[in-house]
Amino acid sequence: MENQLKDLNTTYIVYNRKEKSIIVSTILTFLFGGLGLFYATVQGALIMIFIYSPCIMAFFLTGNIFLGFLFLFFYYMICILWGIKSIRKINHKIINKEDANEKLDFSTYNVSQFILISILLFCFSYSLGDFFSKHF
Numbered sequence: 001m002e003n004q005l006k007d008l009n010t011t012y013i014v015y016n017r018k019e020k021s022i023i024v025s026t027i028l029t030f031l032f033g034g035l036g037l038f039y040a041t042v043q044g045a046l047i048m049i050f051i052y053s054p055c056i057m058a059f060f061l062t063g064n065i066f067l068g069f070l071f072l073f074f075y076y077m078i079c080i081l082w083g084i085k086s087i088r089k090i091n092h093k094i095i096n097k098e099d100a101n102e103k104l105d106f107s108t109y110n111v112s113q114f115i116l117i118s119i120l121l122f123c124f125s126y127s128l129g130d131f132f133s134k135h136f
Contacts, residue, residue, distance in 0.1 A: 019091045025083040033079055040086040047114070048079050054122035059129065067132045071125065 020040065028036030034048035055075055059068035093099065 017094050019094050020087050022084055022087050025087045026080055029079045029083045030076065033076060037079055037083050037086075040083040040090070044082045044086060048075070048082070050118060051075070051121060054118070054125050057122070057126075061126060061129060064129060064132045067129050 025036070025040045028039050030036070034045050034052055037045035037048055052075060055071040056068075059065075059071060
């Protein structure tokens, strides 16, 4: 009788989610860039939207069309690959009946690391743009 009461008091969590589509993620990311990443990963979308502005600013500051298209090509490729990787990870968790919800971690260390990488990326893109504008 005691074993039956323990079973009645146990809470079971049932994950009944559909798998996400890699094709939909690729199409959304191809059409909308970082905004399309929201289908796959919120954290990745926020990072790539933030990284988009230094790429565009480097293009406008230098006026080099080739450099602008080069930045956009790499930006979109990174977005598409990040979306595919995230969808595979989410689908693996759904198949294994794990919690597939994304947990955002905004600790002080992660935020400061992200800001530092963003500043370095902007400096690199600006210097690369300056190089291309003087030599080509």
